[in-house]
Amino acid sequence: MKQILNFIGGFFSSKPDSPSMKRLCGLLCTIFLCYTMYENSKTDEHTQPSVPLVESVALLAFGCLGLTSAEVIMKKKKEEPKTEE
Numbered sequence: 001m002k003q004i005l006n007f008i009g010g011f012f013s014s015k016p017d018s019p020s021m022k023r024l025c026g027l028l029c030t031i032f033l034c035y036t037m038y039e040n041s042k043t044d045e046h047t048q049p050s051v052p053l054v055e056s057v058a059l060l061a062f063g064c065l066g067l068t069s070a071e072v073i074m075k076k077k078k079e080e081p082k083t084e085e
Contacts, residue, residue: 026064033057 011021033054040048 022064022068026061029057029061
């Protein structure tokens with residue numbers, strides 16, 4: 001039980017080895033957006049979700065996953081050791 005609480009608590013810390021809240025948020029937004037689009041394909045036009053809502057969830061998912069990717073790339077550049085000749 002303590003391992004599960006430590007894992008969940010890792011989302012709220014900024015340690016490098018802990019899980020990322022941005023990845024979790026991006027993943028959940030992507031899953032919900034895909035589910036909404038799938039369900040929307042089976043319904044009539046008058047029951048569609050609002051377009052701004054779908055676009056904002058898509059932007060949030062893209063932003064969260066994009067920020068995490070940018071952090072990983074920038075972190076790798078900083079960690080590269082300089083070779084001396």
